Amino acid sequence: MGKFTYHKKAFxxxxxxxxLGIVAIVLLLTFILFxxxxxxxxxxxxxxxxxxxxxxxLQKLYYNSIIAKNVTTTPVSLKFVFDNNFENYFxxxxxxxxxxxxxxxxxxxxxxxxxxxxxxTSGPFINxxxxxxxxxxxxxxxxxxxxxxxxx
Amino acid sequence: MKNKSQFLVEILISMVIIIILAxxxxxxxxxxxxxxxxxxxxxxxxxxxNNYVNILNGISRKNFIVLxxxxxxxxxxxxxxxxxxxxxEGIESFSYMGENYAxxxxxxxPTFENDPSRKLVEIYVQTPSYIYAFPLILTNLKEFVFLQxxxxxxxxxxxxxxxxxxxxxxxxxxxxxxxxxxxLP
Numbered sequence: 001m002g003k004f005t006y007h008k009k010a011f012x013x014x015x016x017x018x019x020l021g022i023v024a025i026v027l028l029l030t031f032i033l034f035x036x037x038x039x040x041x042x043x044x045x046x047x048x049x050x051x052x053x054x055x056x057x058l059q060k061l062y063y064n065s066i067i068a069k070n071v072t073t074t075p076v077s078l079k080f081v082f083d084n085n086f087e088n089y090f091x092x093x094x095x096x097x098x099x100x101x102x103x104x105x106x107x108x109x110x111x112x113x114x115x116x117x118x119x120x121t122s123g124p125f126i127n128x129x130x131x132x133x134x135x136x137x138x139x140x141x142x143x144x145x146x147x148x149x150x151x152x
Numbered sequence: 153m154k155n156k157s158q159f160l161v162e163i164l165i166s167m168v169i170i171i172i173l174a175x176x177x178x179x180x181x182x183x184x185x186x187x188x189x190x191x192x193x194x195x196x197x198x199x200x201x202n203n204y205v206n207i208l209n210g211i212s213r214k215n216f217i218v219l220x221x222x223x224x225x226x227x228x229x230x231x232x233x234x235x236x237x238x239x240x241e242g243i244e245s246f247s248y249m250g251e252n253y254a255x256x257x258x259x260x261x262p263t264f265e266n267d268p269s270r271k272l273v274e275i276y277v278q279t280p281s282y283i284y285a286f287p288l289i290l291t292n293l294k295e296f297v298f299l300q301x302x303x304x305x306x307x308x309x310x311x312x313x314x315x316x317x318x319x320x321x322x323x324x325x326x327x328x329x330x331x332x333x334x335x336l337p
Contacts, residue, residue: 019159022163023166026166030173033180037180047191051194051195058199122237123236141195143195144203145199
């Protein structure tokens with residue numbers, strides 16, 4: 001077994017402080033990076049859900065206005081009448097429901113709530129204001145769909 | 153001395169790591185918010201352009217003569233009234249989530265393909281990043297149609313379109329470069 005010998009290889013104070021400073025900066029940047037990625041991913045995910053659901057609703061309203069034979073409205077509901085079917089959109093317990101010949105089904109995801117579903121008419125046009133928000137209530141999305149019944 | 157050189161190498165490596173982290177952070181703080189913003193804009197553009205398409209089609213069916221009064225290349229927007237929408241000169245601007253948006257339309261060709269019964273308009277939606285343009289042919293259409301033979305029955309003039317297409321025909325006339333910006337029902 002060799003003899004243990006101590007070599008004095010200590011850093012100077014400035015070298016040590018520089019080293020620690022660089023390590024601190026690396027750790028700080030790494031923390032900020034991961035934190036930012038988590039925050040943005042959360043925001044994107046929440047808003048993506050809202051946008052997807054809003055797209056789904058708007059698409060249905062726009063398309064129905066083209067193919068429907070008639071539309072009847074109340075301030076809180078919208079009913080499209082087709083040849084052999086109908087679609088009635090209404091809000092209950094902060095959820096949007098769709099009623100048709102098959103029964104009543106929930107149209108939107110369980111992850112979001114409907115804040116507003118207001119139907120108004122302006123001459124031959126029907127304005128539907130929809131506001132959705134996530135369950136935490138920190139993000140919402142708003143859109144007004146103007147639909148025009150073609151087959152009138 | 154060996155420790156000193158090792159120390160220098162460690163500092164250099166650390167600096168490289170810091171630069172990589174800084175570039176990644178810059179990417180995260182610039183690209184991701186922009187990606188979120190563009191995604192938000194897509195819904196607004198879809199919503200506003202479809203609203204304007206519906207309103208302009210409604211106007212062209214109910215009061216086509218109003219379109220003859222529009223001047224070429226002037227900005228117009230649609231204002232809600234109790235009896236429908238009226239066409240006003242200017243741009244409709246609004247703010248959404250702290251960003252400014254605008255929507256308007258222009259009469260590009262009041263006699264599209266030398267046919268005064270067809271008007272080519274362009275709808276514009278301005279987001280913080282881009283201005284999107286959507287061509288739309290307005291005519292005194294009696295009913296929405298999907299196929300060309302239906303179109304010929306619904307209008308007095310025939311527009312060349314792909315027979316099997318299922319998009320709105322009045323947005324896909326020959327001679328119009330839609331660049332994919334068409335209105336899917």
